[in-house]
Amino acid sequence: xxEVEQDPGPLSVPEGAIVSLNCTYSNSxxxxxxxxxxxSRKGPELLMYTYSSGNKExxxxxxxxxxSSKYISLFIxxxxxxxxxxxxxxxxxxxxxxxAGTRLTVKP
Amino acid sequence: xxxxxxNPRYLITVTGKKLTVTCSQNxxxxxxxxxxQDPGLGLRQIYYSMNVEVTDKGDVPEGxxxxxxxxxxFPLILESPSPNQTSLYFCASSLFMNTxxxxxQGTRLTVV
Numbered sequence: 001x002x003e004v005e006q007d008p009g010p011l012s013v014p015e016g017a018i019v020s021l022n023c024t025y026s027n028s029x030x031x032x033x034x035x036x037x038x039x040s041r042k043g044p045e046l047l048m049y050t051y052s053s054g055n056k057e058x059x060x061x062x063x064x065x066x067x068s069s070k071y072i073s074l075f076i077x078x079x080x081x082x083x084x085x086x087x088x089x090x091x092x093x094x095x096x097x098x099x100a101g102t103r104l105t106v107k108p
Numbered sequence: 109x110x111x112x113x114x115n116p117r118y119l120i121t122v123t124g125k126k127l128t129v130t131c132s133q134n135x136x137x138x139x140x141x142x143x144x145q146d147p148g149l150g151l152r153q154i155y156y157s158m159n160v161e162v163t164d165k166g167d168v169p170e171g172x173x174x175x176x177x178x179x180x181x182f183p184l185i186l187e188s189p190s191p192n193q194t195s196l197y198f199c200a201s202s203l204f205m206n207t208x209x210x211x212x213q214g215t216r217l218t219v220v
Binding site for chain 2: 004006008031032034036041042043044045046049088090092093094095096098099100101
């Protein structure tokens, strides 16, 4: 079993839809949780950063962490074609672990 | 502009021919690391460095070497590349291990 599991998709939604991206993990020591966005032929860029459990909102993006279930989510409201990218979850304590990434396409 | 610069962006080489991928950051970050990205496997850490002259193995270090002689530079060395090292490589830097990582543009390496 991988330490971080993420459904690779691909996920295709119409413009304006609410998108839900998820990761599960097995290491209860993880304290820092991140979501990175990676456009084609680019390096990943940090989208959201959360410490421990709870919710964090930034514009159209909401990150949720449920440590009791070892489950994190990223919600994108009013999705736009410019949100089309691969989304990677990442988490760490002493070591950083990345999910495999979910490829999202938002169709106009 | 804060950035991590990798070179080259694309490289095709033959088995056994030593190569170096350079990485430089201008943010005075302590922590730097190298990852490889393969379909279905995500980002896997090759080596990391917590400061000058301090390097350590990540999850997949076999066949790679690194050095950290200066804070800004962290080159990745493949002494004898093999086809299973064909991959997309990313260098990243961050202030500390658990803070935001800034990634380079990536190096697409093909070993034939």
